[in-house]
Amino acid sequence: MGFSQEIITEIDNIWQANLNHPFVQEIGAGTLPIKKFKYYMIQDYVYLIDYAKMFALGALKSTDLTTMTQFSKILQSTLTEEMALHRQYAAQFNIDEGTLASAEPSPTTLAYTNYLLSVAQIGGQAELLAALLPCMWGYETIGKSLAHSPGAKHALYGEWIAMYSSSEFSALTEWLIQKFDTLTTQQTSVQRTHLTNIFKNSLRYEVLFWEMAYQEEKWLV
Numbered sequence: 001m002g003f004s005q006e007i008i009t010e011i012d013n014i015w016q017a018n019l020n021h022p023f024v025q026e027i028g029a030g031t032l033p034i035k036k037f038k039y040y041m042i043q044d045y046v047y048l049i050d051y052a053k054m055f056a057l058g059a060l061k062s063t064d065l066t067t068m069t070q071f072s073k074i075l076q077s078t079l080t081e082e083m084a085l086h087r088q089y090a091a092q093f094n095i096d097e098g099t100l101a102s103a104e105p106s107p108t109t110l111a112y113t114n115y116l117l118s119v120a121q122i123g124g125q126a127e128l129l130a131a132l133l134p135c136m137w138g139y140e141t142i143g144k145s146l147a148h149s150p151g152a153k154h155a156l157y158g159e160w161i162a163m164y165s166s167s168e169f170s171a172l173t174e175w176l177i178q179k180f181d182t183l184t185t186q187q188t189s190v191q192r193t194h195l196t197n198i199f200k201n202s203l204r205y206e207v208l209f210w211e212m213a214y215q216e217e218k219w220l221v
């Protein structure tokens with residue numbers, strides 16, 4: 001069993017909370033109120049701008065050209081495919097691209113992106129991957145789990161499910177998992193605990209992100 005699998009087995013309660021959050025389940029049922037989805041889509045776009053920088057940092061911290069190329073492929077796919085879906089949704093909601101990109105991050109979005117970028121900048125490639133994996137792997141697992149749900153035929157949510165259940169998204173996720181497992185074979189138990197904590201925090205932020213969107217979180221003042 002690779003280290004990534006060991007981690008999700010150890011923190012299965014958080015993994016399940018992520019997959020089973022009401023926001024996710026209601027997308028699958030096709031019953032999520034559109035207002036909540038619109039809120040999510042705007043915050044997710046703001047999130048993705050910083051998330052994309054994680055792949056740029058991954059390329060920067062690479063020691064071989066194959067890894068560098070792969071990080072740049074995921075960066076490109078995030079900017080042009082994943083974010084294009086958000087731009088398409090925004091157009092349907094009559095939100096122009098400039099307004100979308102300059103939306104104010106909510107407290108959770110800001111905290112999550114700051115966490116990701118600080119781990120990536122302070123740590124090495126293993127830390128960066130530990131922070132990123134819950135994002136890619138969580139969405140890929142959710143996408144696949146909803147691929148045959150009623151939401152997959154929903155006028156708005158169908159494309160969202162199609163994006164995250166696609167074989168292209170799975171292939172990029174699989175590469176990240178393999179990279180992390182290969183990098184961590186020689187880690188000491190202290191290093192493994194450190195990486196598990198990073199993975200765990202990032203996954204907890206994923207759960208908070210659904211909750212933020214479900215509650216349409218706002219700054220208090």
Ligand SMILES: Cc1ncc(CN)c(N)n1
Nearest residue numbers: 044047135136139206209
């Ligand atoms: C919050 C979040 N986490 C992960 C993903 C998948 N790239 C996303 N779109 N948004």
